[in-house]
Amino acid sequence: MHDNNSDRTEISGLGEFGLIDHLTQGIELKNPSSRYGVGDDAAVIDQAGLQTLVSVDLLVEGVHFDLTYTPLKHLGYKAAIVNFSDMAAMNARPTQIVVGIALSNRFSLEAVEAIYAGIRLACETYKVDLVGGDTTSSRAGLFISVTVIGEAKESDICYRKGASENDLLCVSGDLGAAYMGLLLLEREKAVFKANPDMQPDLDGFDYVLQRQLKPEARIDIVDALKNAGIKPTSMIDISDGLASEIKHLCKASKLGCTIYEDKLPIDVMTASVAEEFKMVPSVAALNGGEDYELLFTVKVTDYEKVNKIPGISIIGHFTANIGEEVMITADNQSFDIKAQGWDAIRNTFQKDS
Amino acid sequence: MHDNNSDRTEISGLGEFGLIDHLTQGIELKNPSSRYGVGDDAAVIDQAGLQTLVSVDLLVEGVHFDLTYTPLKHLGYKAAIVNFSDMAAMNARPTQIVVGIALSNRFSLEAVEAIYAGIRLACETYKVDLVGGDTTSSRAGLFISVTVIGEAKESDICYRKGASENDLLCVSGDLGAAYMGLLLLEREKAVFKANPDMQPDLDGFDYVLQRQLKPEARIDIVDALKNAGIKPTSMIDISDGLASEIKHLCKASKLGCTIYEDKLPIDVMTASVAEEFKMVPSVAALNGGEDYELLFTVKVTDYEKVNKIPGISIIGHFTANIGEEVMITADNQSFDIKAQGWDAIRNTFQKDS
Numbered sequence: 026m027h028d029n030n031s032d033r034t035e036i037s038g039l040g041e042f043g044l045i046d047h048l049t050q051g052i053e054l055k056n057p058s059s060r061y062g063v064g065d066d067a068a069v070i071d072q073a074g075l076q077t078l079v080s081v082d083l084l085v086e087g088v089h090f091d092l093t094y095t096p097l098k099h100l101g102y103k104a105a106i107v108n109f110s111d112m113a114a115m116n117a118r119p120t121q122i123v124v125g126i127a128l129s130n131r132f133s134l135e136a137v138e139a140i141y142a143g144i145r146l147a148c149e150t151y152k153v154d155l156v157g158g159d160t161t162s163s164r165a166g167l168f169i170s171v172t173v174i175g176e177a178k179e180s181d182i183c184y185r186k187g188a189s190e191n192d193l194l195c196v197s198g199d200l201g202a203a204y205m206g207l208l209l210l211e212r213e214k215a216v217f218k219a220n221p222d223m224q225p226d227l228d229g230f231d232y233v234l235q236r237q238l239k240p241e242a243r244i245d246i247v248d249a250l251k252n253a254g255i256k257p258t259s260m261i262d263i264s265d266g267l268a269s270e271i272k273h274l275c276k277a278s279k280l281g282c283t284i285y286e287d288k289l290p291i292d293v294m295t296a297s298v299a300e301e302f303k304m305v306p307s308v309a310a311l312n313g314g315e316d317y318e319l320l321f322t323v324k325v326t327d328y329e330k331v332n333k334i335p336g337i338s339i340i341g342h343f344t345a346n347i348g349e350e351v352m353i354t355a356d357n358q359s360f361d362i363k364a365q366g367w368d369a370i371r372n373t374f375q376k377d378s
Numbered sequence: 379m380h381d382n383n384s385d386r387t388e389i390s391g392l393g394e395f396g397l398i399d400h401l402t403q404g405i406e407l408k409n410p411s412s413r414y415g416v417g418d419d420a421a422v423i424d425q426a427g428l429q430t431l432v433s434v435d436l437l438v439e440g441v442h443f444d445l446t447y448t449p450l451k452h453l454g455y456k457a458a459i460v461n462f463s464d465m466a467a468m469n470a471r472p473t474q475i476v477v478g479i480a481l482s483n484r485f486s487l488e489a490v491e492a493i494y495a496g497i498r499l500a501c502e503t504y505k506v507d508l509v510g511g512d513t514t515s516s517r518a519g520l521f522i523s524v525t526v527i528g529e530a531k532e533s534d535i536c537y538r539k540g541a542s543e544n545d546l547l548c549v550s551g552d553l554g555a556a557y558m559g560l561l562l563l564e565r566e567k568a569v570f571k572a573n574p575d576m577q578p579d580l581d582g583f584d585y586v587l588q589r590q591l592k593p594e595a596r597i598d599i600v601d602a603l604k605n606a607g608i609k610p611t612s613m614i615d616i617s618d619g620l621a622s623e624i625k626h627l628c629k630a631s632k633l634g635c636t637i638y639e640d641k642l643p644i645d646v647m648t649a650s651v652a653e654e655f656k657m658v659p660s661v662a663a664l665n666g667g668e669d670y671e672l673l674f675t676v677k678v679t680d681y682e683k684v685n686k687i688p689g690i691s692i693i694g695h696f697t698a699n700i701g702e703e704v705m706i707t708a709d710n711q712s713f714d715i716k717a718q719g720w721d722a723i724r725n726t727f728q729k730d731s
Contacts, residue, residue, distance in 0.1 A: 034487035044487070044513050048494045052508055056473045058529065059507040068509035070474055070527060072425035079432075080510060081525055083478040087517040120409045121423055125436040125523050134387035134397070141401045154412040155405055156421035157433060160397050163519065164440040170478050170523035172434055174423060176411065 064277075065184050066114035066261060067175065076182060078175040080111040086167040093218065094210045097136055099238045100169070101143025107264065108173035109151050109242035110317040114262035115184070116247055117177035119151060124158040125170035132167065140169070151244060181251070183260035183321065185277035192258050192322040194274075194282060194341045195331055197246045199290040200267055201306065204313025205298040206237025232294050240317045246337070250321075253330045257321035268311040269364040270320045271350060278322075281349035284341030284362070311352075312365045417630075418537050419467035419614060420528065429535060431528040433464040439519040446571065447563045450489055452591045453522070454496025460617065461526035462504050462595035463670040467615035468537070469600055470530035474509045475501065478523035480516040493522070504597060534609065536674065538630035541612035545675040547627075547635060547694040548610075548684055550599045552643040553620055554659065557666025558651040559590025585647050593670045599690070603674075606683045610674035621664040622717040623673045624703060631675075634702035637694030637715070664705075665718045 036044055049063040060076065061069035067080035084090060084104050092100075105122060112119040124144060128137065137160070148155050153173075243262075250257065259278055261270045267289075275282055289310045296306040322343060323331050331337055341352075350362040389397055402416040413429065414422035420433035437443060437457050445453075458475060465472040477497060481490065490513070501508050506526075596615075603610065612631055614623045620642075628635055642663045649659040675696060676684050684690055694705075703715040 035483075036481075036485065036487050036490065037483070039487065041513060044490065045511070047487070048490060048513070049508070049511075052498070054507045054509070055505055056507050058473055059509055062507060062509040063511065068474065068476065070430070070509070072430055072529075073428045075426045077423070077425055077430055077527075079474070079476055079525070079527060081476040081478045081512050081523065083480050083512045083514050083521070083523060085480045085514055085516050085521075088480075088515050120411055121421065121432070123421065123432055123434040123525060125434045127436050127438045127441075127521060128389075130388075130390070132389065134389050134392065134400070137389065137397065137401060145405070152408055154407045154409050154415060155402070156407070156412055156415040156423070158398070158402075158416065159434050159436045160394060160401070161436050161438055162441050163438050163521070165518050166516070168436070168438075168480060168516070168521045168523075170434065170436060170521075170525075172432070172476060172523075172525035174430075174432060176425075 061184070066111040067117070069115075069182060071179070074179070076117075076177050076179050078112060078115050078117045078177060078182075079172065080108060081170060081172040082108050082111065084169040091214070092167070093214050095238065097139035098143035098146070101140035102147045102239055103143070104169045104171050105144045105147035105153070106240050106242050107317065108171045109147070109153065109244065110262045110264070112173055112175035113243050113247050113319060114260055115175065115177065116181050116250070116257060116260055117175040118244060118247065119153045119173050119175045119242075121154045121156045121174040122148065123156060123172045126158070126160050127163040127168040129163050129165050129167070151242065181256065183257045185259055185261050185274055188259035188274065188278040188280060188322040188343050190280060190343055190345045191325050192343045193325060193328060193331065193339050194271070194284060194320070194322055194343065195337050195339050196263070196267070196290060196318055196320050197243050197337055198316070198318040199292045199295065200263065200316050200318060201299065201309035201313040202233045202236035202292055202295040203240060203315040204309055205295050205302075206233040206235070207315070208302055209234060209298065210237065232292060233298055237315065240315060242317060243319050246319050249334050253334055255323055255327050255330050257323055260319060260321035263316045263318045263320050264314055266312045266314045266364065267320065268362045271362060272364050274320065274322065275343070275350055278343065279347055281344040281346035282341055282351070283344055284352050286352055286354045288338060288340040290338040311362065414537070419464045420470070422468075422535060424532070427532070429530050429532050431465060431468050431470045431530060431535075432525065433461060434523060434525040435461050435464065437522040439521070444567070445520070446567050448591065450492035451496035451499070454493035455500045455592055456496070457522045457524050458497045458500035458506070459593050459595050460670065461524045462500070462506065462597065463615045463617070465526055465528035466596050466600050466672060467613055468528065468530065469534050469603070469610060469613055470528040471597060471600065472504060472506045472526050472528045472595075474507045474527040476509060476525045477511040479511070479513050480521040482516050482518050482520070485520065504595065534604070536610045536613035538612055538614050538627055541627065541631040541633060541675040541696050543633060543696055543698045544678050545611050545696045546678060546681060546684065546692050547624070547637060547673070547675055547696065548690050548692050549616070549620070549643060549671055549673050550596050550690055551669070551671040552645045552648065553616065553669050553671060554652065554662035554666040555586045555589035555645055555648040556593060556668040557662055558648050558655075559586040559588070560668070561655055562587060562651065563590065585645060586651055590668065593668060595670060596672050599672050602687050606687055608676055608680050608683050610676055613672060613674035616669045616671045616673050617667055619665045619667045619717065620673065621715050624715060625717050627673065627675065628696070628703055631696065632700055634697040634699035635694055635704070636697055637705050639705055639707045641691060641693040643691040664715065
C-alpha cells in the first residue's frame with residue numbers, strides 16, 4: 026500500500042462525469058443482492074424480491090451553496106430534496122435518509138438546528154424517515170452529505186438506459202427558473218457582502234427564487250405516471266441542466282434525439298428574468314441546472330395517456346442517430362445540443378486555478 | 379422558513395453525542411420499513427422480513443486524519459473499514475457502500491485514485507460492493523463520506539441495549555494500540571513538516587502503526603460468534619475508546635458494570651510504547667480510540683462457549699447499579715470509569731477556539 030504521487034494529472038481535465046467513470050472502471054458486483062451499481066441516479070439492491078435503492082449527494086459550501094444568500098433551513102431542505110429527487114428519477118419512493126454534517130466553529134448550535142429543521146421539514150413533507158447520521162467538525166466550511174434509501178417494485182424501476190427509437194421525450198414542470206433565481210441572488214450578493222452574517226429576507230421573493238432556494242422533488246409525477254398506467258422507458262432528474270441530462274439518456278440508451286425549442290416548458294417569469302440578463306430563455310432551460318424536474322421517455326403508444334397528465338410537456342423524441350442530439354428552433358433551424366450544464370468539479374477547479 | 383441567528387450557543391458545550399441527541403429529539407419513524415432509527419451503530423430497515431442496515435461516517439481532513447503521515451490509499455481503506463465495523467457492531471454483514479468525496483484542487487487525479495484504490499481494496503477484502511457515489515470539489519480540504527448498507531436476519535441483530543444484570547462484558551482483539559500508533563506518528567510529524575508533500579514510508583513500521591493506519595473490521599468475530607451459537611445480548615464497536623463505549627452500553631441497557639484492569643487485552647508493544655510516553659497501559663486501552671474491536675455482552679450461561687473462541691477476552695460483567703461503572707485495578711482498588719475518549723466535536727472546537 027504505497028502511493029505514487031510523482032506524476033500529477035489535474036482533475037479539472039476530466040470533469041465530474043469523467044472522474045467518476047475513471048474511478049469506477051472495472052468494478053464488479055459480488056453480492057447477489059447488488060442488482061445495479063454505479064452509473065445511474067441510484068444503486069439498486071435486491072432484498073428478497075423488493076428493491077432497495079440508495080444514493081448519496083454532497084453539498085459543499087462555496088461550491089453548491091453560498092451562505093450569503095442561502096438561509097440555513099432552506100439549505101437543509103434542499104439537501105434532502107436533491108436526494109429525494111434521485112429516487113424519483115428511478116421511479117421509486119424515498120423512505121429513509123442518513124445525514125452527515127461537518128462544520129467549523131464558525132457555526133453555532135442554532136445554525137445546525139436550522140439546517141436540521143430544514144431536513145426534518147423535508148422529511149415530514151415527503152414522509153421520509155431520518156434514521157441516522159454523523160455530525161463532526163471541519164477546519165473550514167460546511168459540508169452536508171445525505172444518503173437516501175428508497176423502495177420500488179423491481180418492475181417499476183426506471184434506469185437511464187432502456188429507451189428505444191421513437192420514444193417520446195417528456196419533461197415535468199418548467200425549466201430554467203432555478204438558474205434565473207441563482208443569477209438574481211448573485212446580483213443581490215453585492216448588497217449582502219457588506220455584512221457576511223446577513224441572511225436574505227424571502228418576503229416578496231418570487232417564483233424563480235423559490236425554485237432556487239426551496240426546490241421540490243417530483244414524487245407526485247412518479248405517482249401520476251403510475252396512476253395513468255405509464256412506465257417510462259428511461260428516466261433521469263434534471264439537476265445539471267436539460268442538455269446535460271438529455272445526453273446522459275442518449276448515451277445510456279445508445280440513441281440520438283430531436284427536441285423542439287417551442288415545446289420547452291418555460292415559465293413567463295423565467296423568460297422575463299432571462300431577457301433581463303440578455304439570455305435566450307431556451308438557453309436558460311437547456312443549461313440552467315437545479316430544476317429537479319424529471320426528464321423521461323415513454324413509448325409512442327402512451328402518447329394519449331401522458332398527454333392527459335397535467336404539468337408534463339412532450340418536448341421531442343429519440344432517434345436511431347447515435348451522437349446526433351439536435352434542437353429544432355422556432356424558426357425551423359437545427360442546432361446541436363451542447364451540454365454546458367453545471368459541472369461541480371470543472372467549474373470550481375477552473376474558478377480556483 | 380426563517381432562521382433566527384440572534385442567539386448563539388456554542389456547539390462545543392454539547393459535544394458530539396450531546397449534539398446528536400439534541401438534533402434528533404422527537405423524531406418519529408413513519409415508514410413501516412423503518413425498524414430502528416437514530417441511536418445505535420446503524421439504522422435498521424425491514425424489507426420483506428430481511429433486515430437492511432445503514433450507517434454513515436464522515437472523515438474530515440485535519441479532524442480525523444492528517445495527510446502528513448497518512449498515505450491516501452490507507453485513508454481510503456480506513457474510510458471503508460470504519461463503516462464495515464459499524465455493521466459488525468450490529469452483528470451484521472456489510473454488503474454495499476456508497477462513497478462521497480469532496481476535495482480541493484490541491485489534489486491531483488492520482489491522489490483520488492489512491493483513495494479509491496484503498497476503498498476498493500477494502501471492498502474486495504470484505505466482499506462488499508461499491509455501488510455509487512458523488513465526487514465533487516471543496517474550497518479547502520478533503521472530506522470523505524461513506525455510507526454502508528448491510529444485511530442481517532432480524533433475530534441476529536444486536537443493539538446497544540438488550541443486556542441484563544450479570545451478562546459478561548467481552549472484547550475482541552487487543553486495545554490501545556491504534557492510539558499508541560497515533561502518538562508515534564504525531565511525534566514523527568515534526569520530521570515530515572519540513573516537506574508537506576512527503577508521505578511516510580511504512581516499511582519496518584510495526585504493529586501499533588498498522589493498527590492506526592490500516593485497521594480491520596471484526597466481521598470474523600461476527601462469524602465466530604455465530605458458529606459458536608452465541609448471540610451477544612448487546613454490542614458496539616470501539617471507535618472512541620473502551621471507556622466511552624462501555625458507558626454507551628450501560629446507558630442503553632440501563633445497567634452499571636464492573637471491569638477488571640488485569641483482564642484488559644493489551645499487546646506487549648502497546649504497553650511498551652505507552653510506557654515510553656509515560657502512560658499507564660490500561661489508560662491507553664480505556665481511552666485510546668480507533669481500535670475498531672468489538673465490545674459485547676453474553677449471558678453467563680454462554681461463558682464456556684465464548685471462552686473457547688480465540689481472541690476474545692472477558693473483561694467484566696454488568697451490574698444492576700445504574701450509573702456505577704467501575705474498574706477494579708490489579709491491586710484491588712476500585713475506580714470510576716471516566717470516558718475521556720475522542721470526541722470529534724469537542725476536541726476540534728476546543729483546539730480551534
